Amino acid sequence: MRAPQSDLLHSELPSIAADILARLRQRAPRVHCITNSVAQNFTANVLLAMGATPSMTISREEIAAFVGGADALLVNLGTFDAERRVAVDIAVKTASESRLPWVLDPVFVDRAPPRAAFAKELIGKGPAVVRLNAREFFALAGGEAKNATVAVYALEHKLTVALSGETDFVADGSRQASLANGHPWMARVTAMGCAGSALNAACLAVEKDAWRASVAVLLILGVAGEVAAANSKGPGSFAAAIIDALFNLDGVTLIQRAKVK
Amino acid sequence: MRAPQSDLLHSELPSIAADILARLRQRAPRVHCITNSVAQNFTANVLLAMGATPSMTISREEIAAFVGGADALLVNLGTFDAERRVAVDIAVKTASESRLPWVLDPVFVDRAPPRAAFAKELIGKGPAVVRLNAREFFALAGGEAKNATVAVYALEHKLTVALSGETDFVADGSRQASLANGHPWMARVTAMGCAGSALNAACLAVEKDAWRASVAVLLILGVAGEVAAANSKGPGSFAAAIIDALFNLDGVTLIQRAKVK
């Protein structure tokens, strides 16, 4: 059961998302993304469509300079090796020192134990948001991704969990929201989740409340997905159309279409 | 000259391809792809469009876990360095132990001798299929890619050779087929061949007869290319349209358009 205040907030979330969208375009934050090579191009184009500026180096010699000059950081574990582990360590340290918000996307931690172990370490280093799906949550938290479990995990680790699925679910220690926008073709385009995590980092740069920022991203991406699907013939044209839809999305459409529970 | 039985089989190949297409979508195999960073995104999207699930890590620390949990493996030599050689060695060893079928795509072996030497080693380790073009075949086999030479090579090495060209040619020790579908723009989109090899691996996961699986992939991709070209203005829109076409391809269209000789 939700308290009345929380109910009020839920009905306001679409407007809050529209406001965050406007700020994102106005402020054009720099987002440094440590992500896998599969996802880099699409992630960069999604950020550029929203007005943000991506950078993506993982070189140990310069990543501190890039992160230090950025407004937010994404750590995506889509590739996991010694080089990237070093890059992540430097990046997270730099983000902490610069009080930069960062998002952890523990891609495929359900597939390889060393990756899961590294993700657990990173959780202890203060990400503002963890974005993942049910299988990845299970590998990380050791329990099923039910709403109550997710909320407890968020509370214990003092972060926001953004759980993607048919219905997305976002929880921090005290608040939660279920979001029902989106389209099945979003799961047919590689890096859609990774790009969403990068966009989440971009939103953190313009909205300090990580829960609100995460809700906003899922609404923005979900509504853009619905608009894009109506203009596409399959997942190939959809991948381009969702970038167009993000670029053209206006606050009114976002508010009208948002499905918050 | 083909024996009557072989003639019968040739006329049945389009139906067989349609059946493999249906199984692919139903079983949604996991395909681990060791491929170059140029090809990763397009390859992943082609697999996702067909219902398969791609993974792409080359980290030596976790590639065994990924390959061990997959249904088929692609080894693409599009980038060749110490790190990838280690990844390939572990992946092929894991595939052998797990009796997983794998496809070798010896990209550009005609351009650099060390790459050709490594490809020759890999041929000895039991790939189900080798997919390549005429120049790559020459570098690997030391002879021109005439149908008879290709068939002999396939017989000697106990594998299926899928030779791409204006007319594709698929041979194992006892059977051969020439396939005339496709469109010139397929050569204008980077990673089209690499994605085809990944799709070949996916088909091996649902069809044990490697020759049939390879014929099916070439028919599926060639027909999708023809459909896509009719909906495109150039190679840019074509790259998206062929993913749409693969996603929407039905067995009837495949059978009607297939050109098997």
Added chain:
Amino acid sequence: MRAPQSDLLHSELPSIAADILARLRQRAPRVHCITNSVAQNFTANVLLAMGATPSMTISREEIAAFVGGADALLVNLGTFDAERRVAVDIAVKTASESRLPWVLDPVFVDRAPPRAAFAKELIGKGPAVVRLNAREFFALAGGEAKNATVAVYALEHKLTVALSGETDFVADGSRQASLANGHPWMARVTAMGCAGSALNAACLAVEKDAWRASVAVLLILGVAGEVAAANSKGPGSFAAAIIDALFNLDGVTLIQRAKVK
């Protein structure tokens, strides 16, 4: 002030560009690209659309063979680490020995000092063209990117500078041109500049005058961008449409639309 001869040349530049475009398609040069993984796919597709053949390995074991067999080289500093530095060193040495023209694209040298230092070293090794934006020029040259400063820098370093911006500017020691084609969405697609640099390298393979080749590329890309924008709904569809536009661009359209000052 321009001399009369220079005026004459400026009015001829669109025709010269059309001629270079035709030669590019006819000769289909091989271009080896050392570029970052974000840019590889789009860069390869832009080259293929224009009839050129890209290769992209950075493996130290084979890069000399690839560069040695190519017609031009691109060195893009979009990622900067020990592995790529070695690759660049070998590639530049091979290019010098083979008298191959090469283009330097010092991406983001304004963001990290070690990258800027490496770029300065490379300037001394004889690139035919340096392509960059105003911020990158400042980091490299230590002065604002005004036309006079850029021209002096080009003269001092005996190369062509292609400076991208709202109006592009191309200068070598004795000639300069301002080019006003293009569309704002070109800045919303990642790797657009990198792909332009690769295309510049391709043009050097068919036109020895680096200044003319660089002017031609900026006109070709700018006009293609305008055509593409008219057929797009946002930066997602635009990324595909500009590849179509490059593929379909004819000399007459190029000459009619070119804006040379």
